[in-house]
Amino acid sequence: MGHLHTGSCLCGAAKFELDGEFKKFFLCHCSRCRKTSGSAHCANLFAPGATIKWLSGEDKLSYYHLEGSHFARTFCSVCGSNVPTDAKARSLVVVPAGCLDTDVDITAQAHIFTGSKGNWDEGLDKVPSFEGMPT
Template sequence: MTKHIGSCLCGDVKFEVKGEFDSFFLCHCKHCQKDTGTAHAANLFSQSATLTWLSGADKVTSFTLAGTRHTKCFCKTCGSALPNSAISGLLVVPAGSLDTDVLNRPTAHLFAASKASWDNNLERLPSFKKLPE
């Protein structure tokens, strides 16, 4: 059984996910753009994996956008995105919240019609191993 460990930016919240991910979607919808502040959300989905809060469960809160199924769980201290199971039978794990390597490759782009206007041909940009001086 696969096991992943994750945490928030400040380290107050730590969690474990046991089981397999069914899919890995890059979602370009306007809701995901707003709640990540970037071009898309990168979320892993599982119908069978289990989530255990190892520390900081009391620091986890959530927001659901009225009239939608769009829910974001996050750390009350630093605001980092965290796993959620707001949709019954489905665990959604932000890929960037995991501290262990994710071997899954993204399955698909979702809501590609809503892609940010600047999210094109990004592989052509220069690439730096760290912040350039």
């Protein structure tokens, strides 16, 4: 496939290698993504036809699928970090952008499900920013 990426969870127990190209990059504001991330949105990359190889920690992975939906998450049972979900039935790997250790050559293409975003998720571009923890 020619596009090789590596990534890991926060504690480093789960490490992976993904061979495939990211075709979509969405920032999803749906209530499910907000709950699983604890933040305003999830930043998910979509790699149709990609293959994932777990280099370590596959035995530490937990999987959650919301019945009656396509919503699923794979996460490290040690640190709780979201890691890629291999949706084999859909021939798709969904990769949380934050778990990648390599750069990607695609930028976010859209904010999606903004109709259900949190009421506090407005005007965040106007909030002061700091390179580190403010004093």
